[in-house]
Amino acid sequence: MSPLLLPKFSTPSSSFNFVPPPPPVTIRPPALRCCHSPPSISTPEATLTNILNSGVIACLRAQSPDVALEAARAAITAGISVLEIVVSTPGVFEVLHQLVQEFPTTTLGVGTVLNTKDAENAKNAGAKFIMSPAIVKGILDQDSDDLLYIPGVMTPTEVYPVSAIGGVQYIATLKKPFPHIPMVASQGITTDSVGAYIDGGASAVVLSDAIFDKKAISQRNFTAIYRLAQLAALQGDAAVKRKEKIYPG
Numbered sequence: 118m119s120p121l122l123l124p125k126f127s128t129p130s131s132s133f134n135f136v137p138p139p140p141p142v143t144i145r146p147p148a149l150r151c152c153h154s155p156p157s158i159s160t161p162e163a164t165l166t167n168i169l170n171s172g173v174i175a176c177l178r179a180q181s182p183d184v185a186l187e188a189a190r191a192a193i194t195a196g197i198s199v200l201e202i203v204v205s206t207p208g209v210f211e212v213l214h215q216l217v218q219e220f221p222t223t224t225l226g227v228g229t230v231l232n233t234k235d236a237e238n239a240k241n242a243g244a245k246f247i248m249s250p251a252i253v254k255g256i257l258d259q260d261s262d263d264l265l266y267i268p269g270v271m272t273p274t275e276v277y278p279v280s281a282i283g284g285v286q287y288i289a290t291l292k293k294p295f296p297h298i299p300m301v302a303s304q305g306i307t308t309d310s311v312g313a314y315i316d317g318g319a320s321a322v323v324l325s326d327a328i329f330d331k332k333a334i335s336q337r338n339f340t341a342i343y344r345l346a347q348l349a350a351l352q353g354d355a356a357v358k359r360k361e362k363i364y365p366g
Contacts, residue, residue: 161265164245167224168199168321169299172353173311174248175200175346176228176303176325179334182208186215188329191339193220196350197328199321201228201248204235210242217243226265228323233259240264248301248323267301279304285317292318308349315356324349 168174175197179185185206192200193216200216202209204227216225226246227239233255239247246265249256256266279287279302288302302314303323314322328349333341 164265172357178203191343192346195346201226289317311352312356
């Protein structure tokens with residue numbers, strides 16, 4: 118595997134040779150819509166395909182809307198194509214709506230959704246998927262023909278918290294009786310283990326602190342976030358391509 122070519126940086130104020138994200142803009146709440154109106158032409162199948170092709174779901178949690186926006190912009194500009202914002206982030210739905218306008222081809226979603234109201238708000242803001250650390254029956258019962266729902270807690274659908282229950286070996290063991298079920302491994306995964314998880318059977322992994330490093334977030338060091346996101350995107354892409362060669366079709 119060829120070495121990863123990353124821009125050089127030394128301090129939080131240093132810069133890369135890349136086109137920076139657009140400057141901050143005022144975010145506005147999404148217009149209210151009927152809950153049955155699709156936010157985009159995306160279907161759950163298309164969204165799932167995008168996730169499988171990426172191999173990495175970037176998971177962002179921030180303490181303010183402006184930091185969330187800038188961190189998301191840095192990650193997407195660096196090559197992240199699938200990103201979720203944790204629902205506890207202040208202004209999460211307004212931030213999501215803004216990002217949908219700026220990056221219409223990026224697969225954007227909301228994470229840690231635990232009730233139907235948040236699921237509906239995510240859908241109305243333009244989310245293409247939502248994730249939960251548990252199975253929420255009310256969300257399953259909602260009309261969500263245009264929204265992919267990924268529930269979890271130690272299930273074959275989303276394996277969470279995977280690092281605490283066996284890691285890669287647990288994924289490999291689950292895939293034996295459930296080879297037909299796409300598995301998203303979440304929690305405690307590092308960038309250098311992305312390939313191992315995907316090789317072991319995971320369809321994708323969720324990376325949170327590995328991309329949105331807590332110190333970088335607190336210092337508003339979006340250059341560092343760009344670098345971490347670029348590395349994660351490259352690792353995910355390489356793992357997916359390697360898997361396609363082993364299991365074509």
